[in-house]
Amino acid sequence: xxxxxxxxxxxxxxxxxxxxxxxxxxxxxxxxxxxxxxxxxxxxxxxxxxxxxxxxxxxxxxxxxxxxxxxxxxxxxxxxxxxxxxxxxxxxxxxxxxxxxxxxxxxxxxxxxxxxxxxxxxxxxxxxxxxxxxxxxxxxxxxxxxxxxxxxxxxxxxxxxxxxxxxxxxxxxxxxxxxxxxxxxxxxxxxxxxxxxxxxxxxxxxxxxxxxxxxxxxxxxxxxxxxxxxxxxxxxxxxxxxxxxxxxxxxxxxxxxxxxxxxxxxxxxxxxxxxxxxxxxxxxxxxxxxxxxxxxxxxxxxxxxxxxxxxxxxxxxxxxxxxxxxxxxxxxxxxxxxxxxxxxxxxxxxxxxxxxxxxxxxxxxxxxxxxxxxxxxxxxxxxxxxxxxxxxxxxxxxxxxxxxxxxxxxxxxxxxxxxxxxxxxxxxxxxxxxxxxxxxxxxxxxxxxxxxxxxxxxxxxxxxxxxxxxxxxxxxxxxxxxxxxxxxxxxxxxxxxxxxxxxxxxxxxxxx
Amino acid sequence: xxxxxxxxxxxxxxxxxxxxxxxxxxxxxxxxxxxxxxxxxxxxxxxxxxxxxxxxxxxxxxxxxxxxxxxxxxxxxxxxxxxxxxxxxxxxxxxxxx
Numbered sequence: 023x024x025x026x027x028x029x030x031x032x033x034x035x036x037x038x039x040x041x042x043x044x045x046x047x048x049x050x051x052x053x054x055x056x057x058x059x060x061x062x063x064x065x066x067x068x069x070x071x072x073x074x075x076x077x078x079x080x081x082x083x084x085x086x087x088x089x090x091x092x093x094x095x096x097x098x099x100x101x102x103x104x105x106x107x108x109x110x111x112x113x114x115x116x117x118x119x120x121x122x123x124x125x126x127x128x129x130x131x132x133x134x135x136x137x138x139x140x141x142x143x144x145x146x147x148x149x150x151x152x153x154x155x156x157x158x159x160x161x162x163x164x165x166x167x168x169x170x171x172x173x174x175x176x177x178x179x180x181x182x183x184x185x186x187x188x189x190x191x192x193x194x195x196x197x198x199x200x201x202x203x204x205x206x207x208x209x210x211x212x213x214x215x216x217x218x219x220x221x222x223x224x225x226x227x228x229x230x231x232x233x234x235x236x237x238x239x240x241x242x243x244x245x246x247x248x249x250x251x252x253x254x255x256x257x258x259x260x261x262x263x264x265x266x267x268x269x270x271x272x273x274x275x276x277x278x279x280x281x282x283x284x285x286x287x288x289x290x291x292x293x294x295x296x297x298x299x300x301x302x303x304x305x306x307x308x309x310x311x312x313x314x315x316x317x318x319x320x321x322x323x324x325x326x327x328x329x330x331x332x333x334x335x336x337x338x339x340x341x342x343x344x345x346x347x348x349x350x351x352x353x354x355x356x357x358x359x360x361x362x363x364x365x366x367x368x369x370x371x372x373x374x375x376x377x378x379x380x381x382x383x384x385x386x387x388x389x390x391x392x393x394x395x396x397x398x399x400x401x402x403x404x405x406x407x408x409x410x411x412x413x414x415x416x417x418x419x420x421x422x423x424x425x426x427x428x429x430x431x432x433x434x435x436x437x438x439x440x441x442x443x444x445x446x447x448x449x450x451x452x453x454x455x456x457x458x459x460x461x462x463x464x465x466x467x468x469x470x471x472x473x474x475x476x477x478x479x480x481x482x483x484x485x486x487x488x489x490x491x492x493x494x495x496x497x498x499x500x501x502x503x504x505x506x507x508x509x510x511x512x513x514x515x516x517x518x519x520x521x522x523x524x525x526x527x528x529x530x531x532x533x534x
Numbered sequence: 535x536x537x538x539x540x541x542x543x544x545x546x547x548x549x550x551x552x553x554x555x556x557x558x559x560x561x562x563x564x565x566x567x568x569x570x571x572x573x574x575x576x577x578x579x580x581x582x583x584x585x586x587x588x589x590x591x592x593x594x595x596x597x598x599x600x601x602x603x604x605x606x607x608x609x610x611x612x613x614x615x616x617x618x619x620x621x622x623x624x625x626x627x628x629x630x631x632x
Contacts, residue, residue, distance in 0.1 A: 155593075156592070156593060156596060159593075159596065159597075159600070160596065160600070163600045163603070163604070167600075167603055167604055167607050170607055170608075170611065171607055171610075171611070174611055174614055177614065180618035180619065180629055181629050181630060183611070183614045183615045183617075183618045183619075184615065184618075184619075184627045184629050184630055185630060186611050186614070186615070187561060187611050187612065187615045187627065188627070188630075190607070190608055190611050191555075191561065191564050191565065191568070194565070194568040194604060194608065195555050195568055195571075198548075198551065198552075198568055198571035198572055198575070199571075201571075201572060201575045201597065202548055202571070202574075202575045202578070204593075205575045205578040205579050205582065205593075206578070208579070208582055208586070208589065208590065208593070209541075209578065209581075209582040209585070209586070212585065212586040212587075213586070213589065214589055214593070253630075254630040254631075257630050258629070258630045
């Protein structure tokens with residue numbers, strides 16, 4: 023491992039990100055040129071979709087060529103990076119399509135909204151590639167700052183402004199913790215590269231650093247007890263932005279969590295494993311139980327996304343290559359289901375300033391059967407229902423399998439996961455039952471016709487979910503390549519045997 | 535010797551920032567406390583740079599740049615909230631409660 027990368031090498035390793043940034047900056051210039059009132063905002067959104075497609079091409083090209091990152095070990099070029107990048111690009115493309123629908127309805131959105139989404143996407147892609155705390159922090163903040171603004175992007179809505187401020191204050195607070203953790207890890211290791219930190223002896227400085235870093239990350243992935251901002255922010259932000267936060271921000275944050283845990287914090291596994299164990303269990307239980315009490319649909323989905331963060335943490339805890347593959351597959355399925363859900367939600371709640379409740383869904387099947395079916399499939403996918411819920415079942419199945427076959431079997435956590443999923447049936451099935459079984463109330467608003475972009479998002483996500491639900495092999499094979507290519511987990515193979523013996527004694531404590 | 539002192543001061547400053555965020559209710563003051571936290575971390579970086587070389591200094595520059603970007607965005611958000619609510623007290627922001 024050399025100390026510095028050659029400039030050419032750096033440009034080569036960052037090719038997809040550079041493609042994205044150049045496109046985004048051109049888009050920004052074009053949209054600023056037109057002035058506030060003349061700029062054709064929907065055209066910007068469609069142009070942004072094109073940029074996403076080109077970037078996806080660059081990512082696929084880099085993956086096929088097998089680009090291996092930089093020789094100084096600061097940027098990863100493994101399958102995990104490219105697989106997560108593709109999930110992020112899919113999520114962003116879907117969100118942009120939903121944004122197009124919103125922009126057709128109201129003029130409250132400026133042309134810079136799609137630009138901000140692309141900038142956030144750039145931060146996320148940098149996060150999946152980062153193997154150095156500096157890259158990691160820049161990517162993290164690029165993503166966060168853009169999403170703070172996005173949460174308040176509906177300028178005519180007071181709820182949107184409130185969500186933005188709350189998200190900003192708590193987000194900046196949590197990145198303060200994360201930064202302090204980074205500083206202490208740097209102090210303990212003397213280097214910002216994850217590999218160097220992973221080769222450092224564990225001392226008090228190191229452990230405090232790990233704790234602070236974990237706190238900052240737990241805020242971002244909305245793990246209980248750091249989840250209190252989530253329902254407010256998800257509720258107040260415009261629907262496409264909520265979809266973006268639920269799908270893409272969560273995906274990027276989990277990719278980051280997995281990489282840090284495996285590459286940098288391997289030596290301290292005895293310490294963080296039990297802590298993360300309890301965080302995962304609390305997140306699954308609290309997320310699902312509180313979701314039962316919600317009547318506001320967006321708040322319900324916020325708590326459901328908290329619960330999903332708990333399921334994903336189980337995959338992080340399993341700490342194996344299989345678990346990384348299971349996580350990539352889960353994130354893909356979760357992104358698809360989120361996009362479908364918010365596409366329907368955007369149409370059902372159209373023209374409404376107040377919150378959409380489960381009561382507003384009543385009898386949707388009788389007026390708009392297509393919307394009801396799409397929402398039902400996506401909610402069943404969240405639940406992990408076989409066949410009708412499509413790939414949601416396999417997503418949970420792979421996580422469970424990885425958790426049970428990991429070197430420290432997480433038996434109790436698996437039981438918690440299954441029970442929490444049973445509890446989650448309580449609210450998902452309530453929403454579905456109200457769509458299909460209840461009559462449409464006479465004063466309920468008739469949903470508007472489905473705009474073409476939203477329709478495409480719905481069809482793509484439902485078809486993909488159902489096809490993968492019957493035949494998951496291609497996606498799961500791709501996910502496995504994403505975990506194993508030049509696996510982020512290979513580097514921890516060395517410290518694992520010693521660490522697992524100790525962590526077995528610790529992580530089985532709750533079972534007794 | 536100096537490094538230990540600097541780290542302790544940095545930890546104290548960070549703690550003051552955290553306590554401020556947890557106890558105050560005005561958005562601008564909260565924001566100032568967050569900036570205090572970031573700058574406390576900068577002090578740690580500078581102290582560690584004395585041990586480990588220039589990496590810490592580079593990190594400080596990066597953090598300052600990002601904090602400036604964050605300040606620009608944060609103040610814009612504060613202004614948009616003030617336009618809607620006419621106040622910056624977080625206790626007045628209660629639209630998003632079920």
